[in-house]
Amino acid sequence: MSTTRRSFLATALAGGAASVMLARDLYAQEGGPIVIGHQVELTGGFASWGYWHDKAAKAAAKLINEGGGIAGRRLDLVTEDTESSPATGARKLRSLIQRNRAAFVTGSVHSGVMLASIPIATELKTVYFSTGEATEATGSRGTRYAFRSGTDTYALAAAGAPWAFNNLGKTWTMIFPDYAWGHSHHQEHKAVIERLGGKVHDPIAVPLDARDLLPYLTRIPQDTEVLFSVFFGAQSVAFYTQAKALGLEKTMRMYSVSGTMEAIAPEDMEGAAEGVVVVENFPRMLRFKDDEFHREHLRIMEVDPVHARETSSRRVYAKSHAWQAWENLFLLKRAIEVSGWRTKRNDPDVIRALEGMEVPNSLAHPQGAKLLRAQDHSGMIDCYISRIESNEYRVKHMVPRAELQAMLPPRVDFTTQAL
Amino acid sequence: MLANLATLALNGLAWGLIVALIALGLSIIFGLLDVINVAHGDLFMVGGVLAWTAVETTGSFAAALVVVPLLGMALGLATERFAIRPILRNPALTIVSTFGLSLILQEAVRATFGPAPRRLMAPLPGTLPVFGTNYEIYRLAAAVAAALALAAFFLFQQRTRFGTWMRAVRHDRETALTLGIPVARVQLLTFALGAALALLGGVIAAPITTVDFRAGVEILPACFMAVVIGGLGNLPGTAAAAVLLAVTEGVVSGLSDPTAARITSLCLMSAVLLLRPQGLFAGAAR
Numbered sequence: 001m002s003t004t005r006r007s008f009l010a011t012a013l014a015g016g017a018a019s020v021m022l023a024r025d026l027y028a029q030e031g032g033p034i035v036i037g038h039q040v041e042l043t044g045g046f047a048s049w050g051y052w053h054d055k056a057a058k059a060a061a062k063l064i065n066e067g068g069g070i071a072g073r074r075l076d077l078v079t080e081d082t083e084s085s086p087a088t089g090a091r092k093l094r095s096l097i098q099r100n101r102a103a104f105v106t107g108s109v110h111s112g113v114m115l116a117s118i119p120i121a122t123e124l125k126t127v128y129f130s131t132g133e134a135t136e137a138t139g140s141r142g143t144r145y146a147f148r149s150g151t152d153t154y155a156l157a158a159a160g161a162p163w164a165f166n167n168l169g170k171t172w173t174m175i176f177p178d179y180a181w182g183h184s185h186h187q188e189h190k191a192v193i194e195r196l197g198g199k200v201h202d203p204i205a206v207p208l209d210a211r212d213l214l215p216y217l218t219r220i221p222q223d224t225e226v227l228f229s230v231f232f233g234a235q236s237v238a239f240y241t242q243a244k245a246l247g248l249e250k251t252m253r254m255y256s257v258s259g260t261m262e263a264i265a266p267e268d269m270e271g272a273a274e275g276v277v278v279v280e281n282f283p284r285m286l287r288f289k290d291d292e293f294h295r296e297h298l299r300i301m302e303v304d305p306v307h308a309r310e311t312s313s314r315r316v317y318a319k320s321h322a323w324q325a326w327e328n329l330f331l332l333k334r335a336i337e338v339s340g341w342r343t344k345r346n347d348p349d350v351i352r353a354l355e356g357m358e359v360p361n362s363l364a365h366p367q368g369a370k371l372l373r374a375q376d377h378s379g380m381i382d383c384y385i386s387r388i389e390s391n392e393y394r395v396k397h398m399v400p401r402a403e404l405q406a407m408l409p410p411r412v413d414f415t416t417q418a419l
Numbered sequence: 420m421l422a423n424l425a426t427l428a429l430n431g432l433a434w435g436l437i438v439a440l441i442a443l444g445l446s447i448i449f450g451l452l453d454v455i456n457v458a459h460g461d462l463f464m465v466g467g468v469l470a471w472t473a474v475e476t477t478g479s480f481a482a483a484l485v486v487v488p489l490l491g492m493a494l495g496l497a498t499e500r501f502a503i504r505p506i507l508r509n510p511a512l513t514i515v516s517t518f519g520l521s522l523i524l525q526e527a528v529r530a531t532f533g534p535a536p537r538r539l540m541a542p543l544p545g546t547l548p549v550f551g552t553n554y555e556i557y558r559l560a561a562a563v564a565a566a567l568a569l570a571a572f573f574l575f576q577q578r579t580r581f582g583t584w585m586r587a588v589r590h591d592r593e594t595a596l597t598l599g600i601p602v603a604r605v606q607l608l609t610f611a612l613g614a615a616l617a618l619l620g621g622v623i624a625a626p627i628t629t630v631d632f633r634a635g636v637e638i639l640p641a642c643f644m645a646v647v648i649g650g651l652g653n654l655p656g657t658a659a660a661a662v663l664l665a666v667t668e669g670v671v672s673g674l675s676d677p678t679a680a681r682i683t684s685l686c687l688m689s690a691v692l693l694l695r696p697q698g699l700f701a702g703a704a705r
Contacts, residue, residue, distance in 0.1 A: 044633075047534040178678055204677065205676075205678060206677060209637040209640065211628035211629070211634070212430070212627060214427075214558075215427050215669050219673075233535075234633060234634065237536040237537070237538055238628050241629065242627075246546070246553055247546070263535050264536065268535070316535065
């Protein structure tokens with residue numbers, strides 16, 4: 001076959017591309033650092049949480065490197081700010097994987113960012129740990145590359161709603177911000193309460209930018225026994241403040257999930273949160289899970305054992321979610337070491353190692369022992385139902401992970417997807 | 420049902436008066452300088468943060484009511500002098516400039532005050548039975564304070580020499596200049612006054628809402644809607660539109676879904692843009 005100018009160019013381009021890929025692979029095989037990306041909300045609406053996710057991931061990476069790294073290789077943690085925006089978060093994820101060559105990514109707590117990121121991580125065949133709560137991430141929109149070590153709206157409803165039904169009341173009204181996270185909580189909790197024989201009034205969905213909530217609070221039916229709210233950040237403080245001013249807590253029980261008061265101290269709400277019952281993933285107070293690992297974790301994170309407030313500032317540890325940024329790095333370390341991972345080519349082995357992985361209560365996993373369930377890639381963890389009393393989160397009931405798992409049949413099976 | 424609607428209408432009026440105060444600042448800045456101040460919501464946010472700081476420091480809400488608007492004037496003077504005046508001839512650039520200011524204010528507050536929201540206790544706690552609902556006393560006081568501030572502003576504009584200059588510059592800048600009115604000084608002080616109104620709104624609203632670095636992002640759309648419906652640069656129209664929007668949203672949310680109330684407001688704005696692009700209250704005194 002004679003060589004033409006066109007065939008020469010085609011061969012040269014193909015050769016060039018192959019050499020680039022080969023060089024990249026060889027680089028990864030050199031036993032150099034393992035790059036893990038951290039996609040986090042350092043600015044924007046989720047910045048109060050992002051600060052802690054960033055701090056937890058950096059502390060965990062330091063701990064791993066001081067202990068000899070991952071399989072003897074140094075861990076390089078590369079952090080990108082999503083600006084709390086799904087579009088920016090998706091762009092930064094591509095940057096982490098394609099420009100920074102992150103082999104794995106521990107990702108966003110912002111459900112919008114998380115759901116925008118999973119298709120990209122899947123397209124680029126990169127293991128992605130999300131930390132948000134939208135159930136779709138390990139459900140209808142999940143893939144074999146997406147994992148979550150914490151809880152979602154499905155798990156939070158299973159953990160808390162039966163206890164709240166038995167102990168707080170049978171007639172419920174749900175009030176939430178008018179977007180996916182709020183609706184997801186409403187649907188999951190409504191299903192549990194109705195299955196138990198309770199009554200659920202029409203939901204009240206509040207526009208995201210509403211700060212004057214009185215028009216919505218006056219719609220709450222008088223016979224409500226349990227008012228379930230799932231606001232976030234400033235809107236959450238506005239909700240509790242305005243509900244308290246109306247005296248709603250005198251006629252109904254206030255019930256919620258930890259996300260509504262994450263990174264917020266009840267004492268900073270000047271009594272508005274008193275009496276609220278919340279489901280926590282990691283008890284804010286040390287004494288309700290008092291062990292050496294929890295104590296050491298708090299010491300490293302530089303927070304006090306009662307209010308989880310940073311010792312050098314007034315910030316409050318976003319404890320029920322940010323532990324995932326810490327633990328996800330240790331889950332990846334374990335999977336890499338167990339599977340013998342060396343390059344991206346070995347990613348399927350890491351995924352198989354993560355599927356069904358059980359880890360003990362330890363400094364690597366201070367939230368507690370847990371199972372990363374194979375079918376839906378979801379963490380099965382202990383949950384805590386706490387009541388705010390004298391500005392402290394006092395645990396009233398613990399839901400063991402085995403009990404949670406029994407109430408939470410998997411809705412998907414990612415293990416059937418090809419790698 | 421009727422009692423509930425009456426409560427919601429009253430609440431709409433109270434909230435609308437606070438929004439009117441903030442929107443008025445936006446409108447006078449646009450009316451005089453042709454500047455769309457994208458950072459106006461963030462000035463409102465800074466007002467809340469400074470109020471919280473003042474109350475933490477002095478224990479007095481009254482001190483916050485006096486000091487914070489004065490700080491707002493100082494911030495407005497600096498902004499006009501350094502971020503607006505050098506590019507005043509190019510309206511597109513002023514949008515970029517105020518957007519930059521918005522980011523600077525948000526990130527400065529996030530870095531210093533912190534990203535977590537805080538609650539500011541109402542200086543007048545307690546409730547009053549109004550139409551069968553326990554209505555917060557502070558909301559009524561806030562509405563009165565906002566109404567007084569609005570009245571004071573309109574009196575200032577009608578009865579003082581500077582107010583006359585403001586109206587003259589808004590009406591015809593070139594003629595005002597030829598008549599010897601110090602247009603540059605009027606513009607400078609108008610921007611400062613607009614900023615002070617936003618910060619005052621922040622102080623009054625803080626005990627009702629919350630204090631956090633994103634508060635400005637959420638209030639700005641309501642202010643822009645009031646300015647559009649009232650007529651660009653039409654000050655009484657802006658104030659009336661803010662109240663109209665808040666009352667409408669309150670009443671509609673009592674009759675149907677809260678989201679429908681927001682849709683009603685947007686439809687009202689769209690209708691005004693299509694049918695009366697000069698504003699619903701065009702013809703009212705400028």
